[in-house]
Amino acid sequence: MNKLIIYGDIHGCYDELISLRKKINPQKDDVEVCVGDIITKGKDSIKTLRYIQEHNIKSVLGNHEDKIIRYLQYEKQASENPIILDEDEQNIVNNLNLKDIDFLMSLPLFVKYENITILHGGLKNSYDLDNLTKNEKSKILRMRYLDQNQNFITFGKEDKDSIFWADLYDGNQGFTIYGHQWFQEAKINEHAIGIDTGCAYGNKLSAVIFKDNNFYIESLKSYICE
Numbered sequence: 001m002n003k004l005i006i007y008g009d010i011h012g013c014y015d016e017l018i019s020l021r022k023k024i025n026p027q028k029d030d031v032e033v034c035v036g037d038i039i040t041k042g043k044d045s046i047k048t049l050r051y052i053q054e055h056n057i058k059s060v061l062g063n064h065e066d067k068i069i070r071y072l073q074y075e076k077q078a079s080e081n082p083i084i085l086d087e088d089e090q091n092i093v094n095n096l097n098l099k100d101i102d103f104l105m106s107l108p109l110f111v112k113y114e115n116i117t118i119l120h121g122g123l124k125n126s127y128d129l130d131n132l133t134k135n136e137k138s139k140i141l142r143m144r145y146l147d148q149n150q151n152f153i154t155f156g157k158e159d160k161d162s163i164f165w166a167d168l169y170d171g172n173q174g175f176t177i178y179g180h181q182w183f184q185e186a187k188i189n190e191h192a193i194g195i196d197t198g199c200a201y202g203n204k205l206s207a208v209i210f211k212d213n214n215f216y217i218e219s220l221k222s223y224i225c226e
C-alpha cells in the first residue's frame, strides 16, 4: 500500500467526491476507505453508492446505512415495519438493486490498517473491538458525547459538562479515524481524527491521507449554496 485515503461522511455529495478525488489523485496501489454515511441527505445517494462500488472504494458501516439495512430486514417480516423512513430514504430504498443491498449488508463495523482503525462514530477506552457486545456495536455507530462518568449521551442531550469521546480516548484500539459528528475543520486529537466536515450541510468534504507515517488533510468546499 502506498497511501491510505480516508473520506469523511459523503452523504450523497457525488460531485464533491469526484472533485476531491481528482485533487487527491489516487494511484493503483492506494487504498481508499469511507467512514460510512455514504448515502442520505445529499442529492445523489444512489450515484455515490454505485461510484464507490465501481471504483473499489471500501467503507465501514454508518448509522444511515444501518437504518436502511434494518428497514430492509424488517420488510421481510409480516409485521408492520417499526422503522420510519423519510422521503429521501424511501427514494433510496426504491432505487437499490440487489448488488447495492449486498454491498450495504457487507459493510463492516470497523476496519484496521496496521495501527489505524476506521469506524463511523466513536468508542470508549473500555471497548475491545474484537469482542464487542450488541450494545457496544450500536454505540460504535452513534457515539458523540460522554458524561462525566463516561456514559453515552443521547444526541441532543449534551450539556456543558459533556465530553466528546475522542477527547478522552487513549488510543488503545489504534489511531482512530471517524465521522458522524461534523466539525468545521477536521478534529485532530492525539489518538484520533474526526474527518466529517459537513459537506451535506454546506461546509466541505474532507479526506485524511496517510503516507510514510505522516498524514495530511485534503478538503473541498461544498457546492451547496446556503
Ligand SMILES: [Mn+2]
Pocket (backbone or CB within 6 Å): 009, 011, 037, 179, 180, 181, 196
Ligand atoms: Mn453522517
